[in-house]
Amino acid sequence: MMKVVRGFYAVAYSVKLCKPDVICAYPITPQSEIVENIAQMYANGELGNCEYITAESEFGAASILVGASATGARTYTATCSQGLILMSEVLWNAAGMRLPIVMTIANRSLSAPLSIWNDHQDSMAIRDAGIIQMYVENNQEVHDMMPQAFKIAENHKVMLPMMVCMDGYKLTHAYEPVDLLSQEIVDEFLPPYDPPVKMTTKEPYTFGSYATPATYMEFRAAVYNAMERSRKVIEEVYKEWAEISGRNWGGHIVAENCEDADVCVMAMGSLVGLVREVVKELRGEGKKVGFIKIRTFRPFPAEEIAKAVDNAQKVVVFERSLSMGSDAPVTLDVKAAIHKKAIDVYSPVVGLGGRDVPHKLVKSTIEEVIEGKAKPGTYFKGLKDYEEVVV
Amino acid sequence: MTKFIKSNNVICRKIRGGILILLEVRFHGRGGQGVVTSADVLAVAAFKEGFYTLSFPTFGAEKRGTPVASFLRVSDKPVVLRDEIYEPDYVVILDPTVMESVNVVSGLKDGGFVVANYPREKELEEKLGVKTFTINATKLAIEYLGRPITNTVMVGAFAGITGLVKLETLKETITEWFSKKGEEIAKKNADLVEKAYREMEKRKEEVRELGLKLVER
Numbered sequence A: 001m002m003k004v005v006r007g008f009y010a011v012a013y014s015v016k017l018c019k020p021d022v023i024c025a026y027p028i029t030p031q032s033e034i035v036e037n038i039a040q041m042y043a044n045g046e047l048g049n050c051e052y053i054t055a056e057s058e059f060g061a062a063s064i065l066v067g068a069s070a071t072g073a074r075t076y077t078a079t080c081s082q083g084l085i086l087m088s089e090v091l092w093n094a095a096g097m098r099l100p101i102v103m104t105i106a107n108r109s110l111s112a113p114l115s116i117w118n119d120h121q122d123s124m125a126i127r128d129a130g131i132i133q134m135y136v137e138n139n140q141e142v143h144d145m146m147p148q149a150f151k152i153a154e155n156h157k158v159m160l161p162m163m164v165c166m167d168g169y170k171l172t173h174a175y176e177p178v179d180l181l182s183q184e185i186v187d188e189f190l191p192p193y194d195p196p197v198k199m200t201t202k203e204p205y206t207f208g209s210y211a212t213p214a215t216y217m218e219f220r221a222a223v224y225n226a227m228e229r230s231r232k233v234i235e236e237v238y239k240e241w242a243e244i245s246g247r248n249w250g251g252h253i254v255a256e257n258c259e260d261a262d263v264c265v266m267a268m269g270s271l272v273g274l275v276r277e278v279v280k281e282l283r284g285e286g287k288k289v290g291f292i293k294i295r296t297f298r299p300f301p302a303e304e305i306a307k308a309v310d311n312a313q314k315v316v317v318f319e320r321s322l323s324m325g326s327d328a329p330v331t332l333d334v335k336a337a338i339h340k341k342a343i344d345v346y347s348p349v350v351g352l353g354g355r356d357v358p359h360k361l362v363k364s365t366i367e368e369v370i371e372g373k374a375k376p377g378t379y380f381k382g383l384k385d386y387e388e389v390v391v
Numbered sequence B: 001m002t003k004f005i006k007s008n009n010v011i012c013r014k015i016r017g018g019i020l021i022l023l024e025v026r027f028h029g030r031g032g033q034g035v036v037t038s039a040d041v042l043a044v045a046a047f048k049e050g051f052y053t054l055s056f057p058t059f060g061a062e063k064r065g066t067p068v069a070s071f072l073r074v075s076d077k078p079v080v081l082r083d084e085i086y087e088p089d090y091v092v093i094l095d096p097t098v099m100e101s102v103n104v105v106s107g108l109k110d111g112g113f114v115v116a117n118y119p120r121e122k123e124l125e126e127k128l129g130v131k132t133f134t135i136n137a138t139k140l141a142i143e144y145l146g147r148p149i150t151n152t153v154m155v156g157a158f159a160g161i162t163g164l165v166k167l168e169t170l171k172e173t174i175t176e177w178f179s180k181k182g183e184e185i186a187k188k189n190a191d192l193v194e195k196a197y198r199e200m201e202k203r204k205e206e207v208r209e210l211g212l213k214l215v216e217r
Helices: A006-019 A032-043 A058-070 A081-096 A139-153 A183-189 A215-245 A267-283 A302-308 A329-337 A359-370 B036-047 B096-100 B121-129 B136-147 B151-162 B167-180 B183-201 B202-208
Strands: A001-008 A024-025 A049-053 A073-079 A103-107 A132-135 A162-167 A173-180 A254-255 A263-267 A289-294 A296-298 A316-317 A344-348 A377-380 B004-007 B010-013 B014-016 B017-022 B023-030 B052-059 B067-075 B090-093 B115-116 B131-136 B212-216
Touching: A001 A006, A006 A032, A006 A139, A006 A183, A024 A032, A024 A058, A024 B202, A032 A049, A032 A058, A032 A073, A032 B017, A049 A058, A058 A073, A058 A081, A073 A081, A073 B096, A081 A215, A081 A302, A103 A139, A132 A139, A132 A215, A139 A162, A139 A183, A139 A215, A139 B115, A173 B036, A183 A215, A254 A302, A263 A267, A263 A359, A263 B067, A263 B167, A267 A289, A267 B017, A289 A302, A316 A329, A316 A359, A329 A344, A377 B183, B023 B036, B023 B096, B036 B052, B036 B067, B036 B151, B036 B167, B090 B096, B096 B121, B115 B121, B115 B151, B131 B151, B136 B151, B136 B183, B151 B167, B151 B183, B167 B183
Parallel strands: A024 A049, A024 A073, A073 A103, A103 A162, A132 A162, A263 A289, A263 A316, A316 A344, A344 A377, B023 B090, B090 B115, B115 B131
Antiparallel strands: A001 A173, A132 A296, A173 B052, A254 A289, B004 B010, B004 B212, B014 B017, B023 B067, B052 B067
């Protein structure tokens, strides 16, 4: 049923259809209304036997879910920004313990200075934790992704936490038409969680115990291998979803008009719609430009990207985050993916802390690269004139 | 499903980047007045009439009284642009005091106009320097709701003068929207939206004569 709903509701409604056993969260802007909507559904008795636990902090919320997941429960939480950072110690544990906790991240910047607005610095900060990460472009995609996230994370070949990242405000606070899923379609697609190992009072296990140098490394290699195996599982799930729902969001990446493109432009998250349109516009003006939407960020689709940009001389990566002292995170991976090719990589950093990224800025940024007016590397776009005080 | 916005009785199809945007509206006011809700209610109502819609807000801090803007895009195609609206077809002002710190008419397109909450139309029009239609929303809101929350009036006024949505659709949407707060509040808001809609609908002829943008069916 097509309905105009807010981003929060698109997520909450989809999570409900996935029939989680335990939901535990702590509010943080701009995520709060996701769990408020879920709490409302819980209070209305719409969540069946699900336990909804209000935690005292994000650290507590993640810890409770680690325990719950270890008992074989399907688990969900949502957070962002400082909340995600506060969770991060627990989340590395969750990945190491191979607990398929599913999360929605309402991407928001990190302090300092304090900002409640959108960029990707929060999720990027824990990209190495062993958590699968994917980014959505609109509220239909996030609605569709929740059942897929459970199916991917809970696959026995994977058994890792998964984050579905949606841009705070730009998506969470947006009202737009979403085709709401039916319980039947989700039930048909997503079987109940079948944990390979679970803790009970009769059969207690230890999760995440002390590992000496004699055993630690194998556990970490296993997490690495699981993430590698997830590549195929994710693709299969994306494909199965397209068949069952009739909405095909593509694979790890979606490449458009890249075959003959001299310049390939990449974006991730809610910026995708605008960048795609600008690229189409430039195509219409006769420029040989292609577009790549990156959906899966961890595991990074290096092979797919290398293949897509095969004929390009230049690549533009619109970055929504930074890695201080190096190139921005997506760029680092893109560069690694194409290191054998003679391709220049341009990394305009845009929209930090919710700074709007207007149509004009996107267009002029790409045009500068096409016309040879930009230098490869990381640079800021949309900065105001300001004076940096160095004393 | 296709609907057009007429300007000077010429069908005005605006193409930007190969996509078709029919209408872009920017709302200005202060936190707590329902600026965000205004765009949201219209996004829901216009969708009911067959348009694709997108609304979203921007503001400084989550505090009452700070300047807030919200954005509404209405199209006959799914809306994919999520940048803020720099060149609106219409501007809706819920709180005139926000004009002191925000350039509310920035980028207003030719043929576009302002719908504002203000007691003296000529005075405001001179101040803004663009075609402005006013309604005393604060007074009406206090009269009907007992509170100076002006979003319902301004939604009704905007829809009435532009013809974006029909009155029945708007009343239905407003009733659903406020039903969470009880039947009485929903009824009061539905009456208020009708009052504002009908009052501003009367001025449609002026808009037509001036050759400004209208949503014709």
